[in-house]
Amino acid sequence: MATTETIQKQMTLLPEYQEKYLKDLLANIYQTDEESGTISGIAAQNPLYGQPVMQDGVQMYQGLDGDYVTDASMAATDQYGEPILAVEGGVAVPDVIGFTDPQTEAIARLTGGVDPVTGAQYESMIGAYQPYIDDARSTFGQGVSALEGTTGAFDPNSYKQFYDPFVEDVIDASQSDITDALNQQLGLLGSQAAQSGAFGSRYGVERGTAIGKSAAESGKLGAQLRSAAYTGAQQQAQSAFENQQKRGQNASQLFQGLGTGIGALGEAQQALGFQGVNTLFNTGALEQNQLQAEYDVQRAGQLEDAYEPFARFSYMRDILQGIPSSGTALAAAATPQASFMGGALSTANSIYGRQGGQAPILGGLGSIRNVSGA
Numbered sequence: 001m002a003t004t005e006t007i008q009k010q011m012t013l014l015p016e017y018q019e020k021y022l023k024d025l026l027a028n029i030y031q032t033d034e035e036s037g038t039i040s041g042i043a044a045q046n047p048l049y050g051q052p053v054m055q056d057g058v059q060m061y062q063g064l065d066g067d068y069v070t071d072a073s074m075a076a077t078d079q080y081g082e083p084i085l086a087v088e089g090g091v092a093v094p095d096v097i098g099f100t101d102p103q104t105e106a107i108a109r110l111t112g113g114v115d116p117v118t119g120a121q122y123e124s125m126i127g128a129y130q131p132y133i134d135d136a137r138s139t140f141g142q143g144v145s146a147l148e149g150t151t152g153a154f155d156p157n158s159y160k161q162f163y164d165p166f167v168e169d170v171i172d173a174s175q176s177d178i179t180d181a182l183n184q185q186l187g188l189l190g191s192q193a194a195q196s197g198a199f200g201s202r203y204g205v206e207r208g209t210a211i212g213k214s215a216a217e218s219g220k221l222g223a224q225l226r227s228a229a230y231t232g233a234q235q236q237a238q239s240a241f242e243n244q245q246k247r248g249q250n251a252s253q254l255f256q257g258l259g260t261g262i263g264a265l266g267e268a269q270q271a272l273g274f275q276g277v278n279t280l281f282n283t284g285a286l287e288q289n290q291l292q293a294e295y296d297v298q299r300a301g302q303l304e305d306a307y308e309p310f311a312r313f314s315y316m317r318d319i320l321q322g323i324p325s326s327g328t329a330l331a332a333a334a335t336p337q338a339s340f341m342g343g344a345l346s347t348a349n350s351i352y353g354r355q356g357g358q359a360p361i362l363g364g365l366g367s368i369r370n371v372s373g374a
Contacts, residue, residue, distance in 0.1 A: 025316055042313070047306040050090020060086040091302040097292040102284030106277045125273045132266020136259040143255025 014022070030041040052059045053068055060068040061075030062084040069075055075083035079098050099107070105115055112124030 025313065029313060042309045047310070048091045050087035053086035053088060062086050089306065091306050092295070092299045094299070095295065097288050097295060100284040100287045100291070102280050103288065104284075106281035106284060109273070109280070110277045125270060125277065128273060129263075129266035129270045132262050132269070136263035136266070139255050139259035139262060143252040143259065 013019075028041055030039070030043040032039050054060065055068075055070060058070065060070055061072055063069040063074060064076050068086045072083045077083055079095075101117060105117075107113070108115060109122045110125050112122055114121055
């Protein structure tokens with residue numbers, strides 16, 4: 001059976017100016033030279049990396065004045081002291097601003113170290129109060145020692161230190177005066193007795209009375225002087241003991257007050273030191289935050305510059321939104337035709353049926369009857 005096939009082709013093409021616009025746009029984004037294989041376009045390399053500035057095959061450095069130098073010692077340095085390579089374009093890597101000089105100094109003052117600018121050696125402020133505490137403990141100990149001297153009992157024999165050593169001399173002198181007075185009285189009694197002729201019992205009585213009176217006065221005077229000297233010595237010893245106790249207590253209180261003051265001085269010194277370190281560190285933190293903000297803003301600007309071409313081409317791409325795209329479509333249709341051999345067999349079967357009344361031939365040339373007898 002023959003078949004007739006019909007093919008139809010349909011194409012939708014952009015206008016020539018739009019096709020040229022799209023080709024130019026894509027070529028500026030990414031293309032490969034067919035002969036050299038060179039890749040070009042804004043998407044050919046990472047926009048975060050700049051183009052190194054080279055001289056005689058060696059990359060140059062960023063100078064202090066913004067120019068390019070080949071000597072690393074003349075180059076600008078980053079916060080880590082490393083020379084900065086010269087690059088055109090690109091974006092700075094993300095970074096965190098380190099401790100500033102005031103913060104470094106504050107840490108050195110706190111923990112002990114060397115000042116990075118002046119080279120001064122700082123002692124650690126941790127435990128700076130300890131020498132004051134030691135002095136305060138020693139002073140407190142002196143106060144305790146002074147107080148211990150005030151807890152003893154009064155020594156009753158301490159009066160001897162205050163007993164007047166001249167009392168016995170006074171007593172001896174007084175007794176000598178009494179003896180002289182007695183001798184004079186006895187002489188007077190003897191003279192009177194001689195004049196009156198009274199040498200007997202009367203004279204003896206008067207003489208004995210005078211001697212006894214003199215002895216009594218001598219003993220009484222010695223006892224009074226010794227008693228007064230003892231009493232005065234006791235009072236002086238008691239007064240000295242009490243004064244000593246008071247002085248010891250006052251000294252103890254004084255030492256305790258000094259110890260407390262010394263300890264408070266050490267605490268105040270450390271507190272003030274911490275306050276100064278905190279102020280210095282916070283000042284450095286302000287500088288650190290400012291430097292970090294400046295670095296982030298510069299990096300954000302570099303990012304914007306690096307991706308600006310992509311944004312521009314993205315805008316140009318949006319111009320193509322809504323423009324129908326080109327395309328090609330193919331359509332094929334087939335129509336079958338009647339077979340010549342099938343028609344011949346159908347005709348033969350019909351004739352045979354009319355002649356012999358046989359069943360129609362189902363197919364095949366071998367079933368056709370030879371009606372001619374040949």
